[in-house]
Amino acid sequence: MSGTGVEVAGLAKRFAGVDAVRDATFNAHPGRVTGFLGPNGAGKSTTLRMLLGLTRPDAGTALIGGVPYRDLDDPSGTVGAVLDIAGAHPAMTARGHLRAYCALGGHAAANAERVAEPTGISAYLDRRVGSFSTGMRQRLSLATALLGDPAVLVLDEPSNGLDPAGIVWLRTFLREYAASGRTVLLSSHVLTELQYGVDDLVLIDRGRVTWEGSLAEFTAHGTSLEEAFLRFTSDAAPRTAPGASGAPIEGVRA
Numbered sequence: 718m719s720g721t722g723v724e725v726a727g728l729a730k731r732f733a734g735v736d737a738v739r740d741a742t743f744n745a746h747p748g749r750v751t752g753f754l755g756p757n758g759a760g761k762s763t764t765l766r767m768l769l770g771l772t773r774p775d776a777g778t779a780l781i782g783g784v785p786y787r788d789l790d791d792p793s794g795t796v797g798a799v800l801d802i803a804g805a806h807p808a809m810t811a812r813g814h815l816r817a818y819c820a821l822g823g824h825a826a827a828n829a830e831r832v833a834e835p836t837g838i839s840a841y842l843d844r845r846v847g848s849f850s851t852g853m854r855q856r857l858s859l860a861t862a863l864l865g866d867p868a869v870l871v872l873d874e875p876s877n878g879l880d881p882a883g884i885v886w887l888r889t890f891l892r893e894y895a896a897s898g899r900t901v902l903l904s905s906h907v908l909t910e911l912q913y914g915v916d917d918l919v920l921i922d923r924g925r926v927t928w929e930g931s932l933a934e935f936t937a938h939g940t941s942l943e944e945a946f947l948r949f950t951s952d953a954a955p956r957t958a959p960g961a962s963g964a965p966i967e968g969v970r971a
């Protein structure tokens with residue numbers, strides 16, 4: 718498939734006594750929204766941080782367009798990421814914040830206004846970030862990630878702080894972004910957030926990827942997303958697909 722995708726293979730990370738990620742293998746494809754779903758503490762953030770070169774893996778590879786993040790020629794033009802929403806200085810205006818990131822990433826200053834429009838913050842560009850609600854900060858974080866018009870978007874729990882209308886807006890935005898041939902990978906521990914918004918699903922539980930495939934396959938044969946999710950994340954769970962032909966991972970224990 719053409720385009721810039723994400724390939725994670727055999728990825729592992731152990732923190733003092735905790736196997737945060739164990740032999741994680743999955744792909745996120747261009748033109749598709751991939752949901753990275755797992756309970757709290759499953760290893761989602763650690764995996765995304767390794768993908769973005771922020772945490773060093775103990776083993777395995779995490780590639781963007783076939784290369785590790787650190788080897789990308791144009792990092793912010795290749796991948797945009799929202800890992801948390803704490804980044805912007807409260808005394809800065811949104812425009813000032815975005816322009817500073819344009820300068821850092823080597824992008825035209827006018828990109829600040831270009832990304833404000835689709836993220837719904839044009840009317841707030843001259844307000845100080847300190848006065849922003851959590852939802853507005855979330856939108857500003859997404860706008861910052863879009864400055865380089867990246868081929869890949871990586872979002873860690875992007876719906877945090879968004880109201881229901883904001884969640885619907887984000888879902889639509891990400892679908893359109895992927896429809897233009899880009900790769901969207903977003904994590905969540907909230908099932909319902911991903912129920913309507915993703916094409917593909919990667920399940921992670923206690924550091925292990927327990928299922929990978931299309932959402933349609935996952936919920937095939939009348940199985941609800943909730944039922945299938947519980948089957949792949951509970952102790953008593955059998956490790957077979959819920960009547961699906963996706964990619965159940967053999968030998969996985971919850």
Ligand SMILES: Nc1ncnc2c1ncn2[C@@H]1O[C@H](COP(=O)(O)OP(=O)(O)OP(=O)(O)O)[C@@H](O)[C@H]1O
Pocket residue numbers: 732733735736737755756757758759760761762763764905906
């Ligand atoms: N820097 C760290 N030092 C020690 N342990 C860590 C560190 N980062 C993560 N962990 C541990 O690794 C495991 C996975 O954490 P991670 O944040 O990746 O999970 P998550 O799936 O993103 O969880 P959540 O949905 O709660 O954000 C947890 O047990 C966590 O406590």
